[in-house]
Amino acid sequence: MAEPVLAIEGLSKRFGAVIACDDVNLDxxxxxxxxxxxxxxxxxxxxxxxxxxxIASDAxxxxxxxxxxxxxxxxxxxxxxxxxxxQVSSLAPEFSALQNVMLAVQSGAGGTFRxxxxxxxxPALTEPAMAALSRAGLAERARxxxxxxxxxERRQLEIAIAxxxxxxxxxLDEPMAGMGPEGSKTLTGxxxxxxxxxxxxxxxxDMDAVFALADRVSVLVYGKVIATGGIDExxxxxxxxxxYLGEEGP
Amino acid sequence: xxxxTAINTVLxxxxxxxxxxxxxxxxxxxxTLATRIVIFALAGVGLNLALGYGGLVSFGHAAFFGLGxxxxxxxxxxxxxxxxxxxxxxxxxxxTQMLVIWPIAMVVSAFAALVIGALSxxxxxxxxxxxxxxxxxxxxxxxxxxxxxxxxxxxxxxxxNQFPGMNTLDPTSFFLLACAILxxxxxxxxxxxASRFGLALKGARQNDQRLASVGIGPFRVxxxxxxxxGMITGLAGALFADLNRFVSPSMLSWQTSGEIxxxxxxxxxxxxxxxxxxxxxxxxxxxxxxxxxxxxQFLLGIxxxxxxxxxxxxxxxxxxxxxxxx
Ligand SMILES: Nc1ncnc2c1ncn2[C@@H]1O[C@H](COP(=O)(O)OP(=O)(O)OP(=O)(O)O)[C@@H](O)[C@H]1O
Ligand SMILES: [Mg+2]
Numbered sequence: 131m132a133e134p135v136l137a138i139e140g141l142s143k144r145f146g147a148v149i150a151c152d153d154v155n156l157d158x159x160x161x162x163x164x165x166x167x168x169x170x171x172x173x174x175x176x177x178x179x180x181x182x183x184x185i186a187s188d189a190x191x192x193x194x195x196x197x198x199x200x201x202x203x204x205x206x207x208x209x210x211x212x213x214x215x216x217q218v219s220s221l222a223p224e225f226s227a228l229q230n231v232m233l234a235v236q237s238g239a240g241g242t243f244r245x246x247x248x249x250x251x252x253p254a255l256t257e258p259a260m261a262a263l264s265r266a267g268l269a270e271r272a273r274x275x276x277x278x279x280x281x282x283e284r285r286q287l288e289i290a291i292a293x294x295x296x297x298x299x300x301x302l303d304e305p306m307a308g309m310g311p312e313g314s315k316t317l318t319g320x321x322x323x324x325x326x327x328x329x330x331x332x333x334x335x336d337m338d339a340v341f342a343l344a345d346r347v348s349v350l351v352y353g354k355v356i357a358t359g360g361i362d363e364x365x366x367x368x369x370x371x372x373x374y375l376g377e378e379g380p
Numbered sequence: 381x382x383x384x385t386a387i388n389t390v391l392x393x394x395x396x397x398x399x400x401x402x403x404x405x406x407x408x409x410x411x412t413l414a415t416r417i418v419i420f421a422l423a424g425v426g427l428n429l430a431l432g433y434g435g436l437v438s439f440g441h442a443a444f445f446g447l448g449x450x451x452x453x454x455x456x457x458x459x460x461x462x463x464x465x466x467x468x469x470x471x472x473x474x475x476t477q478m479l480v481i482w483p484i485a486m487v488v489s490a491f492a493a494l495v496i497g498a499l500s501x502x503x504x505x506x507x508x509x510x511x512x513x514x515x516x517x518x519x520x521x522x523x524x525x526x527x528x529x530x531x532x533x534x535x536x537x538x539x540x541n542q543f544p545g546m547n548t549l550d551p552t553s554f555f556l557l558a559c560a561i562l563x564x565x566x567x568x569x570x571x572x573x574a575s576r577f578g579l580a581l582k583g584a585r586q587n588d589q590r591l592a593s594v595g596i597g598p599f600r601v602x603x604x605x606x607x608x609x610g611m612i613t614g615l616a617g618a619l620f621a622d623l624n625r626f627v628s629p630s631m632l633s634w635q636t637s638g639e640i641x642x643x644x645x646x647x648x649x650x651x652x653x654x655x656x657x658x659x660x661x662x663x664x665x666x667x668x669x670x671x672x673x674x675x676x677q678f679l680l681g682i683x684x685x686x687x688x689x690x691x692x693x694x695x696x697x698x699x700x701x702x703x704x705x706x
Contacts, residue, residue, distance in 0.1 A: 182593065208595035220593070222586040230590075233583050237595040241576045243604065245568075249576040295594060 133196060134159045135299050135329050141180055141190030150176040152353035154190070158299055163321065163330045165340045168350035174333045175217050177350070178303050181331070182214045183207040195298050209237070211298030215288040215305055217333075223277035227268055227287050230276055231259035234294035259294055266290035267316065282313045289317070300330040306339055318342055349373070384700035388653040391660070395559055399552045411551040412623070417663045418558040419619045424643035424655025425565045426612030431641070432650030433573060434605045435585030440496065440512030441640045443519045444610040446632030447492050448485040448617025450523065453535045453627035455481050460538055476541045478548070482618055489614025490607050492519070497606035501599060513634060520632040534628025541622050548622070558619055562656070565612055570652050581605050613640065642680070646687055648694025657695045
């Protein structure tokens, strides 16, 4: 089998007495959606932050595209091809939707230290940015200020920004959160196709989406991965049922 | 033409009319006053880059203003006294040529901004304000306690420095020279604002987590902006030294830092012509109300309070209406 795109080994993180991430092993393979589920406070977002390089891990390594990126910071990891979306939308609020995406295009295209050329009307930036917005279903909101977008549209903008980075892997932290049933369905359809472009590590509470999309599921409880496997395996796992699915009933 | 452009045009026309007004009233002091406005505006254009576009509230820009001024003063005094600046490893003499002085003033300020920025940009908010202030104060006390260049008394430049093909001692000529530099700085500032660098800098101001997560490092972007900002303010300092033919530690004082900040905030943070409007208002207030009442600063305080509380876009924002873009 081919080497996984993303391989996490022995990752740990504690906040004082809280062990948010406890010796986690996880990988993400080409072409798959790997869902990461777990109750509130299980440490899912913490794990995403550790993979993205936003918080330092206490122990463990992260290999990405065959390279050990454990020592790289968040900027370098993004440049290496890791795109993440935030559980709580994190945008440049005064920028238009288009400008938000242009930042991501510019990161790849270079020229951040160019002081004179007009960026705002530069097709090298605007065209790929528009394309990403269209794919995320936000084309007609391109000129709208990010802070004026609806909650669901901000979620879509997060996706558009990640798309514009043309990453080698996506880390999506609850992309459906607060999208409403209609929005969730559309996004589910979109992510289904996206896995061909780059594999997705998907943190999600929406079980319909998880069961519709995931090739594999990992269950995180108190910072520990208690099970990893196909959907049926996970559904049947007694430990998972007790710790997590049991709360809602299958 | 939108309203902000119209206001900017009025400001430019106002400056252009200064020599005519001065000759109509036969009062050359008007030109000197206007030159002060132009030079302070230039210092503000520098700060606006950091503060307006980058959200970096530097309370230490007097450091760059003063260093630019001292660069001009020291170079000129060595040239006028026929004392070389250094004799080893080779002889370096002073100069009275503005075209040499300006780049040196900018390089000195840029270097200071690089050091101050590299240390202070690791912090933000109140800490950043205090650290930039602390650095400026350090340079201020250094200037006071360094007798070689006048110490507390400052340093006189007997003859205004020279510019090829121009009598710089003529107030109108020097005014036009300062205007030309301000125009170039404004052009640069507007281009920078719309450039890729500007996009990244404004992105960093709004959300540096977002910027980092798309793969652009906010620190380098901010540091670069801080250096450019310091350079422009340093150039203003060099011109200010020549305007007064005198450099003193007061150029480095925290009051100066505060005044440069007031120009920007009064005129409109992040507005291209904000520092021009702010400096003009400040100087006009100082010279119209100042002679009548010592308490003109009180009026300034009220005005500043009104701007901060009710009109974040400053004077330009109030007149042009609407939020700033980007
Ligand atoms: N910066 C921090 N400092 C201290 N504790 C933290 C910090 N970040 C997270 N935690 C704690 O770590 C644990 C895991 O939090 P995390 O946000 O990763 O959970 P999560 O699985 O994403 O939860 P949710 O489903 O609610 O998003 C929680 O107990 C949380 O309180
Ligand atoms: Mg979370």
